[in-house]
Amino acid sequence: MAEIKVYSAVVCPYAHRSRLVLQEKGIDFDLIEIDLQNKPQGFTDISPYGKVPAIAHNNHRVWESAVINEYLNEVFPNPPLLPNSPIDKAQARIWIDFANTRFVPAFSTLLRSPDIQQQQAAKQELYKHLQFIENEGLGKLSKDGPYWFGESVSLVDFTFYPWFERWPALKHYRDFAIPEEFTRLRQWKKALKQRDSVVAIANSKEFYIERYARFATPVAA
Numbered sequence: 001m002a003e004i005k006v007y008s009a010v011v012c013p014y015a016h017r018s019r020l021v022l023q024e025k026g027i028d029f030d031l032i033e034i035d036l037q038n039k040p041q042g043f044t045d046i047s048p049y050g051k052v053p054a055i056a057h058n059n060h061r062v063w064e065s066a067v068i069n070e071y072l073n074e075v076f077p078n079p080p081l082l083p084n085s086p087i088d089k090a091q092a093r094i095w096i097d098f099a100n101t102r103f104v105p106a107f108s109t110l111l112r113s114p115d116i117q118q119q120q121a122a123k124q125e126l127y128k129h130l131q132f133i134e135n136e137g138l139g140k141l142s143k144d145g146p147y148w149f150g151e152s153v154s155l156v157d158f159t160f161y162p163w164f165e166r167w168p169a170l171k172h173y174r175d176f177a178i179p180e181e182f183t184r185l186r187q188w189k190k191a192l193k194q195r196d197s198v199v200a201i202a203n204s205k206e207f208y209i210e211r212y213a214r215f216a217t218p219v220a221a
């Protein structure tokens with residue numbers, strides 16, 4: 001039995017974040033797939049919000065992907081996935097917060113809303129966020145390599161990547177591709193897509209298109 005138990009769902013981008021970190025660090029873990037439509041009895045004893053991901057380690061439970069990832073990074077320090085300096089660390093946390101509070105909600109609204117006006121607004125919002133990532137994130141921080149902080153991959157990369165792996169569903173259901181002009185972003189995505197940790201647990205675009213069909217409500221007439 002592995003030291004860590006990870007409660008996950010293959011379709012869940014938040015769980016994907018933590019699985020990428022585990023993979024990147026080569027941590028042995030037991031993966032427990034949770035059927036989110038039919039959660040096992042007592043699941044909230046492990047994950048008090050009833051959500052995945054959650055982990056059990058050393059008789060402790062940790063939940064919330066951003067917190068899990070920082071925990072894993074501290075307990076298993078190699079390779080380090082946060083920059084060293086306080087200011088870079090602060091930047092990393094700003095971007096993780098940006099992902100959770102701005103980027104992901106715009107992505108979800110665009111995919112899930114049946115309302116065409118809400119979808120239009122979400123497209124504009126998401127475009128603005130991609131532009132911000134391109135210019136303020138990758139444009140300023142990523143000087144000497146393809147990742148958010150240049151040549152070293154970090155928690156920030158693994159925080160955003162799962163939504164980019166799922167982007168084909170957004171393109172398929174909402175006709176919203178990653179705009180050509182965001183060249184740094186496209187290079188970032190390409191570099192991550194080729195990493196061993198990412199390849200090891202990647203799903204095909206057909207998988208996401210099929211699994212997201214029930215979230216992507218038809219466009220309202």
Ligand code: GSH
Pocket residue numbers: 009011012013014015036050051052053063064065066
């Ligand atoms: N803020 C949480 C995190 O970052 O871990 C979000 C996790 C989350 O929303 N997980 C979804 C879930 O477990 C699946 S992608 N939903 C089940 C439910 O809400 O009942």
